[in-house]
Amino acid sequence: MAALDKRIADYAAALEGLCDGMTVAAGGFGLGVLLKTRQILRVIASDIGENAEFERQLLSGEIDVELTSQGTLAEKLRAGGAGIPAFFTATGYGTPVGEGTESREFDGRH
DSSP states (O other): OOOOOOSSSSSHHHHHTOOTOOOOOOOOOOOEEEEETOOEEEEEEEOOOOOOHHHHHHTTTTSSSEEEEEEHHHHHHHHHTTHHHHHOOOTTTTSGGGSSSOOOOBTBBB
């Protein structure tokens, strides 16, 4: 049995079927065109890079940003793809970042 080829030929083909309100996972820093046309409302990222338009929209309140550690971001993507609605990570526990969030202890580790 031949392996299924899931490669997409170009950006236009990859974006077919997108509509308002959808959540899209995009790797890398290629969001410049979508930023210029105001097609991004919220970004969850481990790094935001140095994009002047992104910075302008962030500082003006036009775009919402959630900075997430690289490992937690990877787990969010993995869990979401597997249909897992929630997970726990030790990142931020005992720091101001973790204040007010649900925490649990597993085998003595928070």
